[in-house]
Amino acid sequence: MKFLFIVQGEGRGHFTQAITLEEMLLKNGHEVVEILVGKSSSRSLPGFFNRSIKAPVKRFISPNFLPTAQNKRVSLSRSIAYNLLHLPDYINSMLYIKQRIQESGADVVINFYELLTGLTYTFLRPRVPYVCIGHQYLFLHKDFEFPKTNPLGLFMLRLFTRLTSIRASKRLALSFSRMSDDEGANVKVVPPLLRREVFSLHPEQGDYIHGYMVNSGYADSIISYNNTHPRIPMHFFWDKPDAAEEMKVTDTLSFHTLNDVDFLKYMNGCKAYASTAGFESICEAMYLGKPVMMVPVHIEQDCNAYDAARVGAGVVDDSFNLDNLLEFSKDYVPNRSFVHWVNSCERALLEELEDKIDQHTFFAIPALSNYF
Known part of the structure; x- marks a missing residue:
């Protein structure tokens, strides 16, 4: 099978997961044809990613979370204002993502929590099925335990997570511990994806x-x-x-x-x-x-x-x-x-990715009550 990766460029976790999954797929006879990485003025590709990844890498402008003036926690108000100003850039990025999916010859797209992937599949409807991988998809699981914190913040977090995975064939949730799958939320629980x-x-x-x-x-x-x-x-x-x-x-x-x-x-x-x-x-x-x-x-x-x-x-x-x-x-x-x-990660992930991925398994946005 031919895979195309789309990677959110925030932090280091998504990069190391992409490196590990590419190695795993190549070892098992598959091909990663291209990797698209979200970028912004405050992000740069870490050197270890450029040295380790094998597939050609292309960049596109994607939404960014801005920190407070003290450069510690994320500022929600600053982030919203910044991203609203860059909406035209994000629309162009979605058109670019669809173009790369179509021209790459990929059989399956793997999304590492990039928001524009979900929006591209919502509005532009590429025909290639896609799978989402990330620990964040555990937040959609009916049995996940949340801390006592701001209910609005949790609502926004779960909304954002759903938006990254609208119409996805599968949501593969990386978890610290074993849990049963949540079929209602289309969440499959798998082990963490660590570097070899x-x-x-x-x-x-x-x-x-x-x-x-x-x-x-x-x-x-x-x-x-x-x-x-x-x-x-x-x-x-x-x-x-x-x-x-x-x-x-x-x-x-x-x-x-x-x-x-x-x-x-x-x-x-x-x-x-x-x-x-x-x-x-x-x-x-x-x-x-x-x-x-x-x-x-x-x-x-x-x-x-x-x-x-x-x-x-x-x-x-x-x-x-x-x-x-x-x-x-x-x-x-x-x-x-x-x-x-x-240690069971490779077997579990390959079973999910080599299993039949339904091109027509698309999921609508659920009722607002499901976000809480």
Whole structure:
């Protein structure tokens, strides 16, 4: 079969999932003909993606979430205003997506949570069926447990998730734990999609804290913590544009730009891991038996953090107060059932993708009551 990927360009999780799925498909005799990646003025393709991916990559302008002035949490009002101003660009992108789907010769499109994919299939109706992959589709599952948070925010999150997958043949929800499928929501629950490099690692117990922050505004709080705890070594990765490959702040604190090899090297040898609650890196930490601190930057990550804490991954905080992480790590016990669950990923995903995908299995938008 020939596959075309469409990847949301926010963060690192969708990129690593796309790399892993491409390797898996190629190994099993399939072909990835093209990869379309959403871009904006604040996004750049990480170097590890360009080095690892095999299929030709093309870019298109896509919606973007803007942070607050402090560059920490997402600002909903700023994001809405920004994206409304760029509607003409997004319409052109949808036309481009349809054109690439038709001209690529793909049998199936794989959507990694890109909004414009769902809108393209809603308004322009490409004939090639598509499958959605992402942990976010678990938010549509009838048995998913949500944190106690803003009901409007949850409504918007579930609405956005549905919009990314309108008329999809399947929604494959990556999950921290096993759950039954939700046929009513067209959700199939599958294991996390981790990079093959993770499976070859032999975890070590170092003395430093490893971390990742999607918004560089949290750097101040990390520097502040280092000033009061100068004996605790820390290595944090960030997405700051034009930053040096490694910025050594003090003898015990360094900031690094995203690099797949270095990121996993530091994850493998760390004492504990602190992040802004992205699903992918939490899974990598859990697989390697590392305790985690999660500092969510938007409501999606609030849900990630709540779900990860529920299965024993770590603690949730609203700032990088690393004392809480170190305290949690004293009694941390790795979740071995999670490792077995992840190890079954390739078989589970291939069964879903090689199964007959119905070109005419299209799903309408449900009643508003279903979003709550």
